[in-house]
Amino acid sequence: MSELASLHDLPAPISEVARAADDAGGSVIVFNKDDHVIFVNIEQRKIMPCCEYKRSDTYSSLFWSLLEKGMNGNSVAKKDPELWLRRAIGARQNSANMDFVNSYPWGKMLVSHYRCEDGTSIQARLNMTSAGLEHYFQGPEANLGVTRAIRLRREIRALEGVLDSLGLAVALVDRNGALLHANVSFHDVLDAQDGLVNLTGTLLSATDQLDNMVLHQALGHVADGLVPRAYAPIRRRSGDPLVLAVSAGTTPGTAILAAARFGEDMGEVCTALREAFGLSAAESEVMAGVGSGQTLAEYAGSRQLSMHSAYRYIDRAKKRLVEKHSSVVDLPGIASLVTGIAAVTRAQGGRKL
The missing domain is CATH 3.30.450.20 (PAS domain)
Structure with missing residues (x-):
């Protein structure tokens, strides 16, 4: 038997799926129309070192090797392997696309099966933990397919990069x-x-x-x-x-x-409040104080103000909010509003350690 094909030798679109999964650290195995192995990547050999992966190997022979070495985590397959194998082969031959999550001794993996019109098929597996996906996709909605998961994984990492900045x-x-x-x-x-x-x-x-x-x-x-x-x-x-x-x-x-x-950018918060709602310096400061978690009494004490002055400033601030068609009418609402504005001012200002 000749050696297995390389990644470059695989037909499209099998090669595109194989390359995407391989780049993401997933395992890949490709079968020809007769269900013989024609390609496996390094990750596949690592996670399932159950055979030598020759062209004489088939989907069935790999299944029995996995079962014999205790590497198949499917409880149904262990209970009645012949029945499970018949159903699995039937599903693979009659389905162009299958996505599911399977449990293995080393953890949960997202599994996708694609079958082309010429009978060539590919199975791609992506470890949910190592790919950083298990916290984002759980339960039935996790059956989203390896290729889509890879795209989402890229988006998540891009978003993480933005958040980190x-x-x-x-x-x-x-x-x-x-x-x-x-x-x-x-x-x-x-x-x-x-x-x-x-x-x-x-x-x-x-x-x-x-x-x-x-x-x-x-x-x-x-x-x-x-x-x-x-x-x-x-x-x-x-x-x-x-x-x-x-x-x-x-x-x-x-x-x-x-x-x-708060405390690192209070000046920016007050400036944003003044510009957004036309507040005075005193009005914006009392709003920022409430937004930082202080009571009016605590704010007044920290600024050496009378409670009468603190109430006067916050009442004026509320009137300004009403004039700007804001729905905020109470102190919790003001705290919520200021927290959001504070988040925006920090985001615009970048990291301040």
């Missing part, structure tokens, strides 16, 4: 605070251990015990869909609080944290 600290967590992904700025916050820490390497927590209770309550409520969003001011060793905006993630049970790092 921003001063806005962003992270994806589960309802318990387990860190699924964080951009560079969020890691900067954690490394500083000033208000927010991840000392165990597993769960986020606030350094202040009461703040930590508020944070995890907000995470649980948002991730479970009880509220669409929440805000958690986190006290730091000095300066204004770190305010975390908590929003629901697209995957059930997850939440997105965005940290507006």
Whole structure:
């Protein structure tokens, strides 16, 4: 028997799928119309070293080799291998495209099967963990196909690159605070251990015990869909609080944290408020104080103002918002508005360490 074909020898569109999967670190195996192996990549040989991969090998012989060496994680195949193999061959021969997630001893893999009109077929597998996809695609919706997953993976990595260039600290967590992904700025916050820490390497927590209770309550409520969003001011060793905006993630049970790092760009926040709503300096400052998590009493005390002055400034600010057709009418609404503006001002200003 002659040696297997190279990647360049494969016909289109098989070669395009094989190249994309190979570049993404996926495993690839190609069969001819008689179901004999004609190509395998290096990753395929690594994850399934069950045979020598000669042209005499077929889909059936590989199946039996995998089963014999305990490398097939499918419980149905183990229970009745002959029945499973007949059904698998029938499905491959009669389906031009199949996408599914399969469990193997080394983890879950996204599997795609493509069959051309001439009978040539390809199976491409992508490890969900090593490809960085398992936190983004879970459950039935994960059956999105290897090639589409590769495109989404590229988009995710491009988005991560954009997020890493921003001063806005962003992270994806589960309802318990387990860190699924964080951009560079969020890691900067954690490394500083000033208000927010991840000392165990597993769960986020606030350094202040009461703040930590508020944070995890907000995470649980948002991730479970009880509220669409929440805000958690986190006290730091000095300066204004770190305010975390908590929003629901697209995957059930997850939440997105965005940290507006007040105290580093308060001047930019006040400027943005003045320009957007025509506020005076005093009005913008009291709004920024409320947005940073302070009560009016705390703000007044920090500025050596009377409570009467603080109320007068915030009432004037509310009237300005109404004139600009804003729907914000209370202090929580102002805090939400200012947090969003603070996030934008940090994003525009870039990272400030």
